[in-house]
Amino acid sequence: MHPLRVIGLTATAEDIYLALVQRGPAPPAGLASTLRVTPDAVRAAADELAGLGLLEPDGERLVARPPRAALDALAEIRAKELGTLRDSADELARFWRDHHAEGPGYIEIVRTEAARDALARRVQDEAVYQVRALSIGPTGRLAAPAQVAPGCLEALARGVSYSVVYGAQVLRDPLAREAIQTCVNLGERARVFPNVALNLMICDDRFAVVTAPARDHQRRHYIAVQRSALLDGLVGVFESYWQMAVPLPISHESMDDAGASPTDDARQLLTYLSGGLTDESIARELGVSERTVARRIARLQEVLGAQTRFQLGVQASRRGWL
Incomplete structure (x- = not known):
């Protein structure tokens, strides 16, 4: 349980608040000794908590305050900030479209390696309920070895549903098979189809990331597709592959070879x-x-x-x- 880290507080601040709630008021020196941190770390963490209204000094001791009112107020502030952020995003997107006429506003071409990595990670980090994907694996002579996508295991652990169609060529790579089995064992639904044409990831129904094959891995461009008829079409492409593909096994249960079950x-x-x-x-x-x-x-x-x-x-x- 990390209820305070998820809103941006440090691990030390969270540990101090939970300790004060569980054990009652305590002096900073006692907290530093109990949590095995420096007095400076306790002071900095106490300032974080006090700034949110979760802690107050009482003489020589620090006292935890009830969280509901303080965090409700924070939630209200964050909601307003989120609304402002969306308005700013819309305004900047319009400004961008006015000065870049190379394509529609729901398509973004990502060219730098850092931006590509960040976009791929967004799919894993921002997914709320499902990720649907087609995978031909890394392409090009400079492609990195196959591995579980960063953030994928964390997304599976928090309950995001993964449905992935792999091209047959992916499964010829032992490292790829190992990575796939790791994800399947954690709940991913995986299927295989002989000829998958492109790499595709769809984050919920909000946006998709498309990557076409390329000879030189370093020159591949990612294409981000926001909500649009094109996104709907990409969902349809995935569903078509999914219907035609063959499921991969989840485990290796024992079976016999006569009709009902194989060895x-x-x-x-x-x-x-x-x-x-x-x-x-x-x-x-x-x-x-x-x-x-x-x-x-x-x-x-x-x-x-x-x-x-x-x-x-x-x-x-x-x-x-x-």
Whole structure:
């Protein structure tokens, strides 16, 4: 529980307030000793709390004040500031459009690396209820190794729903598979489709971030799309991929290979197939020959009545095998 840090107070200020509420009034020196901080840190934190009306001195001691009235007043101030900020954003956006005629106001092209990173992080930090994404993974010869997006685990932990369609090429990368499994284990719904055309992240229904493939990772531009018909169209693009894609497994429950449920080896084989790995790669992962892989795939296709490998993935998904 960090009720005061989220409104901008330091960890020391929060610790002091909670200690005073739990244990009653205390002198600054006693708080410094209890919390193992310096007297200067206690004084600075006490000033923070006093400024919000959460603390007052009583002789040689510091006393916590009830939080409701003080924080309600702060909430009212912040609400007014937020309204002013939105008005300023609208005014500056109009000013920008008046002097930059390269495109509509609901599109912003982000060119610098720092701005790209900040925009990608915004999706994770600002999401309230859902993030929907298409992922072809890092592109270009200078692309960074695949990893969990900064802020994603924190968003999952606070209950944000993630639905992601991965291109098959992403799952050929062991680091990418590990990152994906980490997110899936925390609740992400993940699917795979053979050919995902672009990287796309949609933050709630408020804005989207689009990145097209590029040969040189350093020259990629991110495109931020605000509420508009274009944003609605991007949501539709995601939903189309989602309907066609095959779910990735959440775990590796034990199953048998006769009709109702596959063996562990069969399930692992289906996972690699859904990721688009070649027979050679699958054979290497499973420690068997390519001929054995082909024979097992043929057997699964026979059991599920699938004519192609992609149909095999779809049928396996429908039966709950993936």
